[in-house]
Amino acid sequence: MKKIFLLLALPLLAQAQKIDKIITRSETERIETYLASDELAGRKPFTPGIEKAAQFISAEFEKAGLQKTNGSYLQSFPMYQSKVLSVAGGLDEQTLESKQVAIISKEATIQIDEKSGFEVASIKEGENFGQNAYRLMSAKKPTIAFLHESFAKYIPRLSGRGPLRENQATIIFVVANTIPTKFKVSATQQVEKLQLSNVVGILPGKSRPNEYVIFSGHYDHLGIGKPVAGDSIYNGANDDAAGTTAVMMLAKYYAKKRNNQRTLIFAAFTAEESGGHGSVYFSKQFNPDQVMAMFNLEMIGTESKWGKNSAYITGYEKSSMGEILKKNLVGSPFTFYPDPYLDQNLFYRSDNATLAELGVPAHTISTSKMDSEPNYHKASDEIQTLDPDNMTEIIKAIAKSATSIISGQDTPSRVDTTKLK
Structure with a gap:
């Protein structure tokens, strides 16, 4: 039995020795720190x-030897930035105040008015505001949504939502207890x-170049906000400099190995x-049927609720x-x-969602304790709060667990889109 176990463990040991020389704490910490x-x-x-960050990621992809698309690592696309100058109106017999309104429109x-053909929706007291607001902001038809006054505190956040897409429908949120x-x-x-830009690098597959495996994370964060204890920079060390x-x-690891049978795509997303x-x-640049798997990496800089190595x-x-990932980690x-x-x-709140809704086995890997993460979306999300040793081990585990997928040996089942949401 000992001899059999040793034979099974040898490939995993050899892989570990190679990976330890490429995915190192010092290199992980260097990138994360910047x-x-x-x-x-x-x-x-x-x-x-964010422009500096994009240049940095591009330079690292260049050093790794990844291929560009159309001569650049930057995948640029148009967006719209809007700023409300004035708001007026009324609800039945009452005058509408600007602080009651948030507008998402280009x-x-x-x-x-009520005769304009807008879809009419509401978020009632006690309902899940986050889920309902996200659904409404993704609406394809012009919509006016009336919010219970208990959600009035979210109006400034909705108003500052950020860039808008070319096909963005006008969505208006109004604080009113009833329609x-x-x-x-x-x-x-x-x-x-x-313009905004994703940063994308490609490692072509040897025998299955038209089958894609995606590794992604988002490199944007919240910027500069209200000072807390004198600190106004929201560094986003865990969210999501860690995933990026x-x-x-x-990318560096697989580029060194260059034995991937499927094409690997490394993407740092904006916004x-x-x-x-x-x-x-x-996601619109791909035929989803050709995407075999997506590893979206989000907030992996801290220990999970189960501790290290998880x-x-x-x-x-x-x-x-x-x-499949668990199978590939047996013995580790x-x-x-x-x-x-x-x-x-x-599952629907990160960058995996768009491809998952098209049937791609697209999942987010994370360690963030979302019921108690102390630095989430705060100025305190800085590198000093992370565990670089554990983070490095997580990256190694992702690399090992993906082995049979990038080789073409395993293909995850598709997401059943009829059962989503």
């Missing part, structure tokens, strides 16, 4: 900080057409925090991908678990 530095000022879209002038019989909203906006670092380290715009644009996979039950100390935070709806 992405989470004050120099990048929180990597908010349309700022110099239109310079908005004039609507009025008559309403009127008039607004003017300053609208500017700008993992993507870059995996995840303001609507997932980068991953939405990215992480969870969102939407675990929606495909066989999790079971690392364990993948199903997402324990189902009430947080994480």
Whole structure:
């Protein structure tokens, strides 16, 4: 029995020795430290900080020897930035105040009433605001949504939602406890057409070049906000400089090995925090039937609820991908678990969602304790709060667990789109 176990363990041992020389703590820490530095000022879209981050990621992809697309690692696309200048109107017999309204639109002038043909929706007291607001903001038809006054505190956040897509439908949120019989909203906006960029590198497959495996994370964050204890920079060390670092380290690892049978695509997405715009644009560049798997890496810089050498996979039950990853880690100390935070709806809240909704086995890997993460979306999300040793081991585990998928030996089952949401 000892001899049989030794024979089974030898390939895993040899793989571990090779991976330890490529995915190192020092290299992981070097990349993470820069992405989470004050120099990048929180990597908010349309700022110099996110431009510097994109240049840095591109340079690292260049050093690794990844291929470009159309002569560049930058996958650029148009977006719109809008700023409300004035709001007026009424609800039944009451005057509408600007603080009651949030507008998501790329239109310079908005004039609507109950006869304008807008879809009418509401979010009632006690309902899940996050889930309902996300659904409404993704609506394809112009919509006006009336929010219970208990959600009035979210109006500033909705108003500052960020860049808008080319096909963005006008969505208007209004604080009102009931849906009025008559309403009127008039607004003017300053609208500017700008560009955002994902950073994408490619490692062509040897025998299955038209079958793709994607490794992704988002490199944007919240930028500069209200000072807390004198610190106004939201560095986003865990969210998601950690995931982006993992993507870059995996790119270096697979580029060194160059034995991938399927084509590997490494993507750092922009504007995840303001609507997932980068991953939405990215997903439209592919025939989803050719994407065999997507590893989306989000907030892996801290220990999971199970401690070291562990992480969870969102939407675990929606495909066989999790079971394949676990199989490839037999004999190692690392364990993948199903997402324990189902009430947080994480499967639909990250950059895996767009491709998953098209049937791709696209899942997010994370360690974030979403019921108690102390630095989530705070200025305190800095590199000092991370565990670089554990983070490095997580990246190694992802590399090992993906082995049979990138070789073509295993293909995860597709997500059943009829059972989503």
